[in-house]
Structures are given as C-alpha cells and as structure tokens.
Amino acid sequence: CFACMASSSSLGYRPHFMGKVDDEGDDGRLDAAAFHRNHVPIWEAIAPFLPSSSTTIVDDNNDNNDKNSNNHHHIFEVGSGTGQHVVYFASRSPHLTWWPSDIDEAHLKSINAWRSNAGLSNVQSPHCIDLSDVNWPHILLNEIESSSSSSSSSSSSSSLTPSSP
Numbered sequence: 167c168f169a170c171m172a173s174s175s176s177l178g179y180r181p182h183f184m185g186k187v188d189d190e191g192d193d194g195r196l197d198a199a200a201f202h203r204n205h206v207p208i209w210e211a212i213a214p215f216l217p218s219s220s221t222t223i224v225d226d227n228n229d230n231n232d233k234n235s236n237n238h239h240h241i242f243e244v245g246s247g248t249g250q251h252v253v254y255f256a257s258r259s260p261h262l263t264w265w266p267s268d269i270d271e272a273h274l275k276s277i278n279a280w281r282s283n284a285g286l287s288n289v290q291s292p293h294c295i296d297l298s299d300v301n302w303p304h305i306l307l308n309e310i311e312s313s314s315s316s317s318s319s320s321s322s323s324s325s326l327t328p329s330s331p
Contacts, residue, residue, distance in 0.1 A: 193279045193282070193283065194275040194276055194278070194279035195248070195249070195276055195279040195280050195283060196247075196248040196249075196272065196273070196276040197248065197250070198247060198248045198250060201248065201250040201251060201254075205250065205251055205254045208251065209254065209255060209258060212255070213258070213259075216239075216241065216259060216262060217239040217261075217262065218261075219261035238261075238263060239261070239262050239263070240262070240263045240264075240265060240310055241255075241259075241262050241263070241264050241265065242265045242267065242306060243255075243264060243265065243266045243267065244267055244295065244297065245267070245268060245297075246266035246267055246268045246273065246277050246292060247268060247273055247276075248273060248276045248277070248280065249266060249273070249276050249277030249278070249279070249280035249281060249292070250280055252264050252266040252277065252280075252281075252289055253280045253281060253283075253284045253286065253289060256284075256286050256288050256289045257284065257286060259288070260286075260288055261288075262288060263288050263289075263290060264288060264289045264290065265290045265293065265306065265310060266281075266289065266290070266292040266293070267292055267293040267294070267295035267306070268292060268294070268295070269294060269295060269296050269297070271294075273292075274292045274294060277292040278291065278292060293305075293306060293309065
C-alpha cells in the first residue's frame with residue numbers, strides 16, 4: 167500500500183519490487199517482482215468477467231441498437247502501479263480499451279514506458295487519479311467521453327481496483 171511505501175521510503179528502504187528493467191537504455195519501465203508471480207492467476211480470475219469481443223451493448227435510449235455493430239468496451243484500472251499488468255491484460259483482450267491510472271509520478275512514467283514498449287493501441291495514456299478525491303470517477307469518465315466523442319460506437323465500462331493487502 168502507498169502508506170507502507172511512504173513510511174518505508176522515509177526510513178531509507180527501497181521496496182524490493184521496484185527495480186528498473188534491464189533493456190536498451192533507461193526508458194522508465196519499472197519491474198515489479200509481484201507481476202511475474204501473479205499476472206497469469208489475476209488474468210485467469212478476471213477474464214471470465216470481462217466482455218467478450220461478441221458482447222453486444224444494448225442502449226435503451228438508442229432505437230438503432232440492431233444497426234450498431236461497433237460496440238466497444240472500456241476497462242479502468244485503478245492503481246496500475248508499474249503498468250506491466252495493464253499491458254499484459256490488454257495484449258490478451260484487443261477488443262477492450264484499457265485506461266490505466268495511478269497517483270505516483272514514477273508509476274505514470276513506467277505505465278507510459280510499458281505502453282510504448284508494447285505498442286498496443288488499446289492501452290490509453292495513464293491518468294493521475296487521486297482516489298481520495300470524491301470526483302475522480304467523473305473526471306475519468308469525462309476524459310474518456312471526450313476522447314471517444316468522434317466515435318459513434320456505444321460503450322460500457324468496468325473497473326479493476328487493487329485489493330487491500
């Protein structure tokens with residue numbers, strides 16, 4: 167948790183899970199040891215709950231539901247950390263648009279670096295989200311709506327949030 171990390175860093179302790187990726191140069195990607203242990207089990211747990219590529223969204227306010235074959239789904243990942251999970255999940259679900267977020271600047275840089283390295287078009291730029299701000303859901307939804315305003319597709323959204331330690 168952030169409180170634990172903050173108190174640990176003030177004592178001079180660097181969390182063991184935040185190493186840099188050894189690659190060509192320093193592009194900002196952080197490597198979390200936990201990712202290597204848990205990305206497959208987490209994917210197996212969440213995949214059954216994610217919309218499939220054939221899922222149709224019915225909009226009660228749209229008389230043209232049968233003509234709307236370009237349905238699209240958005241997944242918000244809250245507390246994306248290094249960005250490794252969102253890239254892994256997005257690579258397995260190209261029909262979903264993933265919206266990573268975090269409050270930590272180093273994490274936001276790392277998410278962008280993993281996103282760039284993977285070259286996936288279904289991972290959006292990360293958003294700095296402060297979960298203590300009661301308006302964070304509205305801010306994120308407004309950003310998504312404005313980026314999708316040129317599209318005529320329907321959309322639905324889900325949220326992935328980290329569990330408490």
